Amino acid sequence: MSLSEADFAYVAGLVRRESAIVLSPGKEYLVEARLLPVARQAGAASLADFLDALQRRPDPAVHRCVVDALTTNETSWFRDREPYTALSGTVLPELVSARTATRTLRIWSAACSSGQEPYSLAMTVQQDLPAGWRYHVTATDISTEMIGRARSGEYSQVEVNRGLPAPLLARFFTPSGTGWRISPALRENVTFQQMNLAAPLPSMAPFDVIFLRNILIYFDVETKRTVLRNVGRLLRPDGYLFLGAAETTIGVDDSFERVAIGRTSAYRPRVPVPANTGGNR
């Protein structure tokens, strides 16, 4: 049985309202595949019955399950490698020179999925920071299921095989059943919080580095602009923003400038040009 046009429109509207994720026509197969297990779990005889009941009796808890099911949580350790090389080779040395007064760095993984990104950041920083420095990684995602998984710090063998170098597995994980668990020494530097980036953000202290990777692609241009503006307010003036390889601020938000770092690029708050730069009076 395939999803009716009206049911697809209902789901797309709900997901857009709750998460800003755009489900354009053509994604019916995705909606069906992701929501069938949710409908079964709820005891509905079919997806159509499930959606019909939800439209008649809206339930915020079920809305959250629907949104969770329609997030795409693809991730891996040290994803794309180059951002982490840039962090180690350029960004951290520069920030270490600039933060000698506080000897503390704050990092945000703003769409952290199941945790591979924030823990990859923590491993990088922990290896690179001089002795006596502190760091904290804040990891957020709209999906409560992903936040729960990330917080547990438990990964299967298949998951650790996706990009985690063997020496880091040995140093930062302990065996747990048939899988692996993040070591407490790393875990204690990372906190997790459910957060919708498209809604007004809670107040947070500013960050030195923000990873906002592989998330803007799911939004329309207005939402990209809003998210970049809100996230940009939480980036220190000399901080760095990393986006996914297919994402950019260019043409969306000109308060950032792109800087090339090795084989990748990052974004920094643009230094405002004074309105009257020595012109004639």
Ligand SMILES: C[S@@+](CC[C@H](N)C(=O)[O-])C[C@H]1O[C@@H](n2cnc3c(N)ncnc32)[C@H](O)[C@@H]1O
């Ligand atoms: C493809 S994953 C990217 C994970 C990681 N940043 C990476 O690059 O590997 C996208 C994540 O964005 C989250 N997401 C989608 N919409 C969101 C929103 N409005 N606010 C916060 N997170 C959102 C999803 O739940 C998902 O875990």
